[in-house]
Amino acid sequence: MARRDEAAGEGTAVSDTRASAPPVAAPGRVVLAMEGIRKTFPGVVALDDVDFEVRAGEVHALLGENGAGKSTLIKIVAGLYRPDAGVIRVDGEPVEFRNPADSLERRIKVVYQELDLVPGLSVAENVFLGGYPRTSHGLVDFAAMRRRTTELLGELGLTIDPDRPVGELRVAQQQLVEIARALSRHAQLIVMDEPTSALSSGEVDILFGVIARLQERGVAIVYVSHKLDEIYRIADRVTVFRDGKRVVTEAAAATTPRQLVAWMVGRDLQDLFPKTAPEIGRPLLEARGVSGSGLHGIDLTVRAGEVVGIFGLMGAGINTVGRVLFGASERAGGTVALDGQAIRPNTPRDAIAKGLGLLTESRKDDGLVLPLSVRANMTLASLSRFANLSWIHGREEARAAGQWVDRLSIKTPSLAQPVRYLSGGNQQKVLMARWLLRQHNLKVLMLAEPTRGIDVGSKAEIYRLIDEMAHGGMGILFMSTEIPEILGIADRILVMREGRITAELTRAEATQERLVAAAAVGRAPASAGVAQEAGD
Amino acid sequence: MAAVQGQPGMRAPARVGGWRRALLPVVRHEELLLLLLFLAVVAFFMVVEPSARSTTAYLNLLRDISPNLIAGVGLTLLLLSGEFDLSIGSMLAFSGVATVSVFNATDSMWLGILAGLLTGPLVGAVNGYLVCVQGMNSLMTTLGMMFVLRGIVYVWTNKTPVVDENKFTAFTAFYQSDVLGVPAPGLIALALIALGHVMLTRTEFGRNIYAIGGNPTAARVSGIAVNRNKFLLFVLSGTTAAIAGVLVASQTGTGYFDAGVQGFELVVIASAVLGGVSLNGGEGTLVGSMLGVLTLGMTGKGLRLMNVHITQQLVVTGIVMLIAVYLHGVRKRLLIESRSWEE
Numbered sequence: 001m002a003r004r005d006e007a008a009g010e011g012t013a014v015s016d017t018r019a020s021a022p023p024v025a026a027p028g029r030v031v032l033a034m035e036g037i038r039k040t041f042p043g044v045v046a047l048d049d050v051d052f053e054v055r056a057g058e059v060h061a062l063l064g065e066n067g068a069g070k071s072t073l074i075k076i077v078a079g080l081y082r083p084d085a086g087v088i089r090v091d092g093e094p095v096e097f098r099n100p101a102d103s104l105e106r107r108i109k110v111v112y113q114e115l116d117l118v119p120g121l122s123v124a125e126n127v128f129l130g131g132y133p134r135t136s137h138g139l140v141d142f143a144a145m146r147r148r149t150t151e152l153l154g155e156l157g158l159t160i161d162p163d164r165p166v167g168e169l170r171v172a173q174q175q176l177v178e179i180a181r182a183l184s185r186h187a188q189l190i191v192m193d194e195p196t197s198a199l200s201s202g203e204v205d206i207l208f209g210v211i212a213r214l215q216e217r218g219v220a221i222v223y224v225s226h227k228l229d230e231i232y233r234i235a236d237r238v239t240v241f242r243d244g245k246r247v248v249t250e251a252a253a254a255t256t257p258r259q260l261v262a263w264m265v266g267r268d269l270q271d272l273f274p275k276t277a278p279e280i281g282r283p284l285l286e287a288r289g290v291s292g293s294g295l296h297g298i299d300l301t302v303r304a305g306e307v308v309g310i311f312g313l314m315g316a317g318i319n320t321v322g323r324v325l326f327g328a329s330e331r332a333g334g335t336v337a338l339d340g341q342a343i344r345p346n347t348p349r350d351a352i353a354k355g356l357g358l359l360t361e362s363r364k365d366d367g368l369v370l371p372l373s374v375r376a377n378m379t380l381a382s383l384s385r386f387a388n389l390s391w392i393h394g395r396e397e398a399r400a401a402g403q404w405v406d407r408l409s410i411k412t413p414s415l416a417q418p419v420r421y422l423s424g425g426n427q428q429k430v431l432m433a434r435w436l437l438r439q440h441n442l443k444v445l446m447l448a449e450p451t452r453g454i455d456v457g458s459k460a461e462i463y464r465l466i467d468e469m470a471h472g473g474m475g476i477l478f479m480s481t482e483i484p485e486i487l488g489i490a491d492r493i494l495v496m497r498e499g500r501i502t503a504e505l506t507r508a509e510a511t512q513e514r515l516v517a518a519a520a521v522g523r524a525p526a527s528a529g530v531a532q533e534a535g536d
Numbered sequence: 537m538a539a540v541q542g543q544p545g546m547r548a549p550a551r552v553g554g555w556r557r558a559l560l561p562v563v564r565h566e567e568l569l570l571l572l573l574f575l576a577v578v579a580f581f582m583v584v585e586p587s588a589r590s591t592t593a594y595l596n597l598l599r600d601i602s603p604n605l606i607a608g609v610g611l612t613l614l615l616l617s618g619e620f621d622l623s624i625g626s627m628l629a630f631s632g633v634a635t636v637s638v639f640n641a642t643d644s645m646w647l648g649i650l651a652g653l654l655t656g657p658l659v660g661a662v663n664g665y666l667v668c669v670q671g672m673n674s675l676m677t678t679l680g681m682m683f684v685l686r687g688i689v690y691v692w693t694n695k696t697p698v699v700d701e702n703k704f705t706a707f708t709a710f711y712q713s714d715v716l717g718v719p720a721p722g723l724i725a726l727a728l729i730a731l732g733h734v735m736l737t738r739t740e741f742g743r744n745i746y747a748i749g750g751n752p753t754a755a756r757v758s759g760i761a762v763n764r765n766k767f768l769l770f771v772l773s774g775t776t777a778a779i780a781g782v783l784v785a786s787q788t789g790t791g792y793f794d795a796g797v798q799g800f801e802l803v804v805i806a807s808a809v810l811g812g813v814s815l816n817g818g819e820g821t822l823v824g825s826m827l828g829v830l831t832l833g834m835t836g837k838g839l840r841l842m843n844v845h846i847t848q849q850l851v852v853t854g855i856v857m858l859i860a861v862y863l864h865g866v867r868k869r870l871l872i873e874s875r876s877w878e879e
Contacts, residue, residue, distance in 0.1 A: 348759060349761060369751040371750045376747070383740050
């Protein structure tokens with residue numbers, strides 16, 4: 001195939017990466033310009049007459065709620081979608097991206113949340129995938145490949161063994177391999193789609209270091225994120241999307257967080273954390289000496305009306321607590337009781353029957369049933385509510401599901417849409433709705449990272465719902481790696497490190513510094529996490 | 537400089553190109569695509585073969601194909617939950633031989649039919665126990681069961697057909713009878729299909745089948761009794777296979793040791809997949825699966841009417857299957873284009 005030949009050609013071109021200085025555009029030059037871009041899908045205008053430009057050496061942040069059009073724009077840049085109207089220029093030349101190869105050819109690389117690496121291949125093989133350097137005999141030149149991979153990673157300030165299978169690396173390291181791969185193809189524009197959603201704070205620092213180096217080389221970065229603090233740390237300019245339109249493009253330094261949120265949401269968001277004074281009652285969920293699945297001696301109590309937060313860095317095991325208490329992961333020892341009734345280990349069915357709920361942290365693995373409709377996914381844990389002797393009353397079910405679609409502003413053409421076709425944020429809302437639909441049978445609801453990938457407006461709605469449920473007498477166990485939300489909604493915070501609870505702070509005591517200190521005590525300096533070989 | 541644009545406008549429905557718009561219903565509803573394929577096969581044979589133009593030919597098709605339809609009901613539900621049952625071909629022989637053997641042993645037709653039907657849930661329960669309780673792989677478990685049952689039947693019958701010594705004419709007459717002009721076995725099949733369809737689309741059990749097949753862990757953490765449901769489905773699959781087996785025995789009042797030996801289970805699985813049932817579970821419909829059975833059945837029937845040699849029949853049947861799989865791929869692509877709507 002022609003494409004393969006091109007790729008091979010590129011592979012040989014790569015051989016002089018080091019010798020000739022990387023050919024990048026002069027700083028400030030417009031690398032990518034999109035004018036009047038329009039893209040529609042049945043029932044929705046995803047992008048409506050959008051202009052967007054990126055300059056060499058800048059970090060251009062892309063902001064917007066779920067369904068605002070960011071992902072569609074990225075997919076057009078990546079060559080996955082073709083716009084219905086509009087012009088795309090790269091280096092001033094009009095181009096047409098018919099497929100991802102066309103986009104790569106123009107030295108544009110998109111790093112998605114779900115990385116497209118081959119887990120079984122080594123780091124070096126992944127970096128040069130599709131364009132292996134050849135020896136004079138036409139065989140793959142593994143030695144050169146290893147050498148150049150080390151060089152490329154070195155330019156990014158990283159030392160990752162080029163021979164290690166990518167599958168053994170942590171997500172953060174995999175992401176950096178993906179970026180090295182972009183460099184091996186002389187990328188002049190790298191798009192990063194929520195790159196920090198699975199990174200610890202130390203890993204985020206390393207990524208930002210890499211981004212700074214890329215900037216120095218004149219590479220343009222489009223950075224998609226929901227996290228405003230990150231945007232203020234690295235972005236030169238921000239563009240905000242809402243409902244398929246570009247609302248504003250502005251120098252990041254000239255904006256305030258409140259302004260950005262208002263642009264995204266379309267109104268002034270008064271209070272992100274509508275926390276009301278709790279009325280704490282009797283103990284509901286009691287865990288004593290729980291171990292297994294990497295946890296050690298977990299003791300915790302959640303009382304009626306109380307929101308207990310569990311905070312820890314990525315890998316501390318905070319989400320495992322919910323899984324083990326619920327029975328989704330193995331419990332080796334200890335007891336769990338809900339309102340005085342013992343909960344059997346390893347049987348989620350028993351936990352649910354007794355009034356415990358768990359919103360799992362992983363959408364695709366144990367959350368969504370992808371081929372099923374939005375409606376069926378929502379009512380999965382509460383179907384018996386709508387069924388009489390197994391017979392489902394479709395109308396009642398649809399009405400109940402429809403209410404939550406409206407309240408959580410889930411963007412879907414219909415209730416019958418397979419959940420597979422929803423965006424990540426909207427899928428997360430569907431899962432949230434699954435437990436909201438069951439809230440009347442719940443005594444305690446455990447939520448693992450419930451707002452991951454969700455836009456600000458819906459986050460506020462979810463925090464409000466959590467507060468409301470707690471006020472109704474439910475106990476909430478809220479597991480999160482995001483400090484602001486933990487501080488914002490929890491009455492009491494447990495901090496975890498390496499599978500153990502290391503600190504307990506009341507709402508009054510808790511500060512960002514204390515949480516970080518408690519979570520990181522005894523850990524190696526954060527920078528060691530990614531750059532060096534990580535033990536786990 | 538801030539360049540603030542106006543408020544978001546109304547969202548206009550998107551335009552889809554002419555021929556694609558015409559195809560949209562077919563793209564959305566898999567069953568329609570299969571129906572068209574089935575009708576295309578019918579139309580082809582009507583053109584080339586005069587004897588394929590009579591209503592009787594189609595009523596006979598329904599009669600001939602009824603064992604596949606019936607066994608297909610239970611198997612489809614099981615496939616949708618993400619499991620396999622390869623033992624249904626051997627079940628066909630096992631239940632048929634059991635039926636006629638009990639005829640001869642007890643001189644009672646009803647006891648014989650009852651015995652034949654009971655083999656289904658019995659064997660299904662064993663399969664279900666091994667897979668759901670012992671955690672064995674269903675493909676290998678039921679493959680083993682396929683050999684075990686076939687072996688039992690061979691030893692039991694000494695590889696000779698078991699003939700009904702009482703000559704229960706009611707038994708054989710039933711297979712040939714018509715009710716309101718429709719073959720009786722076909723009616724049983726249609727009734728089971730209707731029942732299965734309603735169960736799948738309107739009940740909690742049906743919804744759970746899709747959830748289990750689509751994502752067993754998600755089903756488990758949502759409180760669905762995954763193994764209990766799967767166990768029931770194995771029992772169901774065995775039962776419908778046994779009903780089919782009793783019907784096959786009633787064709788001539790004989791228990792055939794080699795009934796279903798020519799890959800009955802594979803034909804039924806292939807028909808289901810041709811009908812859009814995913815081998816991974818969670819996707820597909822019973823109606824689609826049954827249309828798959830009919831399409832393959834019609835192809836075979838038409839070729840027999842044309843007196844095409846059995847070996848050539850295989851070639852054509854294979855081609856029809858490949859066409860169906862190809863059309864599925866095309867449909868999927870169009871579906872993604874028309875539906876994909878992320879963020």
